[in-house]
Amino acid sequence: MPCTLFISDLHLDAGRPLITQLFLDFLETRASGSDALYILGDLFEAWIGDDDQSAMNQSVCRGLNQCAASGTPVFVMHGNRDFLLGEQFAEQSNCALLQDPALIDLYGTPTLLMHGDLLCTDDKEYRAFREMVRDRQWQAGFLKKPLEERRKMAVEMRAASREKTSGKAESIMDVNPEAVIHVMTENRVPRLIHGHTHRPDVHELLIADERAQRIVLGDWYEQGSVLECSPDGCELQNIAIE
Numbered sequence: 001m002p003c004t005l006f007i008s009d010l011h012l013d014a015g016r017p018l019i020t021q022l023f024l025d026f027l028e029t030r031a032s033g034s035d036a037l038y039i040l041g042d043l044f045e046a047w048i049g050d051d052d053q054s055a056m057n058q059s060v061c062r063g064l065n066q067c068a069a070s071g072t073p074v075f076v077m078h079g080n081r082d083f084l085l086g087e088q089f090a091e092q093s094n095c096a097l098l099q100d101p102a103l104i105d106l107y108g109t110p111t112l113l114m115h116g117d118l119l120c121t122d123d124k125e126y127r128a129f130r131e132m133v134r135d136r137q138w139q140a141g142f143l144k145k146p147l148e149e150r151r152k153m154a155v156e157m158r159a160a161s162r163e164k165t166s167g168k169a170e171s172i173m174d175v176n177p178e179a180v181i182h183v184m185t186e187n188r189v190p191r192l193i194h195g196h197t198h199r200p201d202v203h204e205l206l207i208a209d210e211r212a213q214r215i216v217l218g219d220w221y222e223q224g225s226v227l228e229c230s231p232d233g234c235e236l237q238n239i240a241i242e
Helices: 017-031 055-069 087-093 124-133 136-144 147-166 177-187
Strands: 004-007 036-040 074-077 096-098 102-106 109-114 191-194 201-207 210-216 224-230 233-239
Touching (some): 036 109, 074 087, 124 136, 177 191, 177 210
Parallel strands (some): 004 036, 109 191
Antiparallel strands (some): 102 109
């Protein structure tokens, strides 16, 4: 049966080789032959520029390229950790970069794809940070710095993020229900798929007296997580580390 796969929040990092290998195996086996693979942000723990040709980055790009070469279109959306993925990455990996949000026709159902951070409107501090790092002038200045300096800055930014996150209420870091209704109404879709919050679930909604659905993708920390959609519907599934 035809199927389309959705994943997000892999946070691939050289310090977690088992997850990287799980992803590469996933690309070679399950993803190859599917109708399409959508990666909805935070494929990498940090992406400091397309010129970072680390061994792990190169192996991931090769795996993506081979999956796409097998006939499976691969789409990658920027997340809050890898917003600097650029055209060189797209060419090297043979992937298409997706805008956030992106509207697709999923077996006849209009479906909106997002990373998910834009829905977390209650986290004012993060919204300000996002606006700063998504500014083209800020990005150009960052990318001009030497690679080692960027690596150091990325480590410091992740540490600061962890510290700030630990002091925030869980509700602040989750999506805002009104933001969800607004974006789905604005785009006239009955289904929204996103990641970012690391809270995999299928939420059944009622919007303007019409049934709707919000599907949240899981992360790839202790295991893999994939949403498989077919003409019969969508199902969240786990992928165990063997």
